[in-house]
Amino acid sequence: MKWKRSERLVDMTHYLLDHPHKLIPLTYFSDLYESAKSSISEDLGIVKETFEEKGIGLLMTVPGAAGGVKYVPKLHKEEIKAIMAELMEELSHSDRLLPGGYLYMTDVLGNPNMMNRVGKVFASAFADEKIDVIMTVATKGIPIAHAIARHLNVPVVIVRRDSKVTEGSTVSINYVSGSSRRIQTMVLSKRSMKSGQRVLITDDFMKVGGTMNGMKNLLEEFDCTLAGVAVLVEAEHSDERLVEKYLSLVKLHEVSEKERTIALEEGNYFTNGGI
Template identity: 85%
Template sequence: MKWKRSERLVDMTHYLLEHPHQLIPLTYFSEIYSSAKSSISEDLTIVKETFEEKGIGLLITVPGAAGGVKYIPKMAQQEVRQIIEEFIIELGHSDRLLPGGYLFMTDLLGNPELMNRVGKVFASAFSHKKIDVIMTVATKGISIAHAIARHLNVPVVVVRRDSKVTEGSTVSINYVSGSSRRIQTMVLSKRSMKSGQRVLITDDFMKVGGTMNGMKNLLEEFDCELAGIAVLVEAEHADETLVDDYYSLVKLHEVNEKDRTIALSEGNFFSKGEKLI
């Protein structure tokens, strides 16, 4: 069956969106649509221009016999700012205040549409870097890690506090948690990563950065390299931060339990000078 251009455009858009960061040979499309490569090229030009115009992402064409087309999710700067603004408003509601000055964020981490957008923000920021794995620590970072991973097309590994039989052989390290200065343990399945892989670490919340630093140390045990750190909310604190070179979307300055107010601002995402579209 021969496909019309309009039908090809719909199906091609779906296919590209489902296969980010994957090189798709033009022959793949010309075969399933029984269409000439020249028609497919014209289709892709339309998709490319629309993706760029609407801030959906980039379509990169690799020429040659081993070439093809690759969709790179890339969010427009304006949309990133909008997500951050919405997030600050949502997080600033006084009913999120918990005893001890903590913020209730679990509902946001369980919101698939929000997580999908946050994942695309970080995937956009790291789209030009070589990333092989996304690492997070159980439990709350998992939804962000998967959201980023889906847009970068790389696997997620989850560090745990305890060893489980279903993880097989594990590597375990001790680290000092940032705020409480207690010795803690983290465990990762030995099969999770291969030596030499480049790893993006992510979590929902970071204060001094003890957990992040623990994950960084764990990377060394696997002979892996740190490719970047992505944090949803960082909290202001008096001590020195244990990791640098991280991206945060939102910064928590102060929680006043008496007045029930929460002071938040934009994180360092833009001030770090990340170039988006």
């Protein structure tokens, strides 16, 4: 089958978007479309220009015999700010206020379109880092973890509060909850990670950071390295943070259960190492 250029561009774009951060040899496309490498290079040039102009991401070329092209999802700053603004608008409704200063976010976490964009925002920030695994704790952090993993093309591991027979042998640690100061337990299957991996940990909500700190301590049991921390919403808190460096998209500045008001502002994404 002889592919037309328009057909090659559509199929090539689809493949690249489905395989972020994967190095693809030019010979793969050349053999697939039965086209000369010079034609494939011209096609990729068109894709690269469009990706960058539309803020879809970068198309990086790696020279040499073992080289190829790699799609790196990366959003423009304006698009990230628009996503932050949309999140703040959605989370500012007074009926989301829960006892203890928490916000109801289950519907937002269950919105695939929003989670896909949130995942791409965090993937943009960690695009230049070597990330091997995304870690989160069950259950509300799972949608965010999978969204980030989708754009970084890495697996997800899920920390649980108790051991499951389906997990096999596990590693268990005790940690102190940052807000309640209670001793709690984290469990992770021994098969989840390999020694030496770089791990990005994420969750939907953070007050003092006890859960994040617990996951950080769990990494040490696997001889893995913390590569970053990504939080959807952080809460203003008078206590000292247990996690020093992290990225957040939204900050819960102040809540009034009596007045039923919620004050939100942009998180530290741009001030603490994001794009």
